[in-house]
Amino acid sequence: MTNLRERAESDLKKTLEREFALPVTITSPDGVKQEYSKNSADPLNPDTLSGQILYSYVAVNPDTGEEIIVNNPIVSLRRSSLNRVPEAGETWVFEIPITPSRTAVKVPFIMDAGRSPENDDSIGYIRFYLTKAEQL
Amino acid sequence: MMNFRTIKTAITGIFGAAESGRYQTIGFQRQSKNAAEVLGSNRFVQVFFSSGDFPESGGSRSGTKNHEVTYRIELTASASSKIDLSVFASGTEAQKSAAIAAHLEASQEADNSIDELIDIVYQVIMNNRNLDLGLPVGTVTNRWISSIQKDTPPNQGEYVIMTASMNLTLRTTEEVTGDTGTTPDIVEMDTTIKYQEDQDDKSGVLVTNV
Numbered sequence: 001m002t003n004l005r006e007r008a009e010s011d012l013k014k015t016l017e018r019e020f021a022l023p024v025t026i027t028s029p030d031g032v033k034q035e036y037s038k039n040s041a042d043p044l045n046p047d048t049l050s051g052q053i054l055y056s057y058v059a060v061n062p063d064t065g066e067e068i069i070v071n072n073p074i075v076s077l078r079r080s081s082l083n084r085v086p087e088a089g090e091t092w093v094f095e096i097p098i099t100p101s102r103t104a105v106k107v108p109f110i111m112d113a114g115r116s117p118e119n120d121d122s123i124g125y126i127r128f129y130l131t132k133a134e135q136l
Numbered sequence: 137m138m139n140f141r142t143i144k145t146a147i148t149g150i151f152g153a154a155e156s157g158r159y160q161t162i163g164f165q166r167q168s169k170n171a172a173e174v175l176g177s178n179r180f181v182q183v184f185f186s187s188g189d190f191p192e193s194g195g196s197r198s199g200t201k202n203h204e205v206t207y208r209i210e211l212t213a214s215a216s217s218k219i220d221l222s223v224f225a226s227g228t229e230a231q232k233s234a235a236i237a238a239h240l241e242a243s244q245e246a247d248n249s250i251d252e253l254i255d256i257v258y259q260v261i262m263n264n265r266n267l268d269l270g271l272p273v274g275t276v277t278n279r280w281i282s283s284i285q286k287d288t289p290p291n292q293g294e295y296v297i298m299t300a301s302m303n304l305t306l307r308t309t310e311e312v313t314g315d316t317g318t319t320p321d322i323v324e325m326d327t328t329i330k331y332q333e334d335q336d337d338k339s340g341v342l343v344t345n346v
Contacts, residue, residue: 031231058290060293066166066167069169070170070172070294071172072293091236093232095224108221110239113241114241131293133218134217135219135220136219136240
């Protein structure tokens with residue numbers, strides 16, 4: 001009998017990395033860039049590393065009661081597609097399309113110690129809350 | 137106009153004159169703002185009347201009334217992460233790693249930014265030169281920043297947003313002049329009727345509220 005969690009993890013190929021997916025490039029703290037999925041079947045024609053990206057706006061309601069609207073890109077990736085899984089406290093550079101299109105220009109974002117990723121180890125994906133990266 | 141309105145205009149003017157490109161002054165309560173508007177040195181200083189107390193012992197029935205006023209000063213700043221982006225297109229792994237190690241964290245940038253803004257705003261309003269807020273002596277007494285509150289930053293969004301607020305309390309007196317109302321537009325009621333078309337004899341009246 002198939003383990004349901006293993007099944008759910010393999011389904012991420014469809015739910016995270018197919019129709020709604022967008023290409024993502026990540027660079028680890030040691031400068032190693034990953035553009036292709038570790039799960040690629042054909043090493044000569046590898047699959048682009050892809051995931052779900054939500055481009056939502058959130059209205060923040062801090063203690064003052066005022067609203068501050070902020071763009072909130074959230075990236076979800078399949079853990080098994082990553083050569084190295086980002087850990088909380090590390091700094092990674094993400095390059096994601098500026099608009100929800102596979103051909104859109106990619107812009108840099110950062111995951112750093114200020115924003116921990118959310119792991120869902122039970123079915124194997126990881127979610128990142130990114131901050132915009134600007135030139136130092 | 138009651139003094140609390142005159143004083144708010146004076147406070148807004150003082151903050152406006154001290155901006156020097158370090159922040160923007162807003163003299164009213166905005167309903168919402170975008171994090172991108174308050175990025176870097178575009179920080180917001182928002183001043184508005186918050187509350188007022190009229191102690192019954194502090195005024196006469198027909199004369200001036202003591203008014204203990206609280207203005208709220210809300211500060212908003214946001215920041216992005218800073219990194220040397222030039223190496224990510226064609227740099228080596230070592231260059232990218234060095235750039236990542238040297239990046240400036242957005243939460244630290246935002247925290248420093250709001251602390252600096254609190255410093256500026258406090259020093260501006262509590263400066264002895266602004267003891268009377270630029271108004272005739274005696275208009276304002278007991279000007280005091282009674283509290284500063286820095287809020288918890290939200291944990292989502294492409295910018296890290298920091299907010300803080302101050303309560304500025306002071307005392308003034310208010311004159312009760314009565315509401316003078318407004319002058320209405322001129323209305324003409326012409327009820328004249330000519331007896332015959334070709335004659336000047338008329339009936340009725342023409343009323344104008346000038």
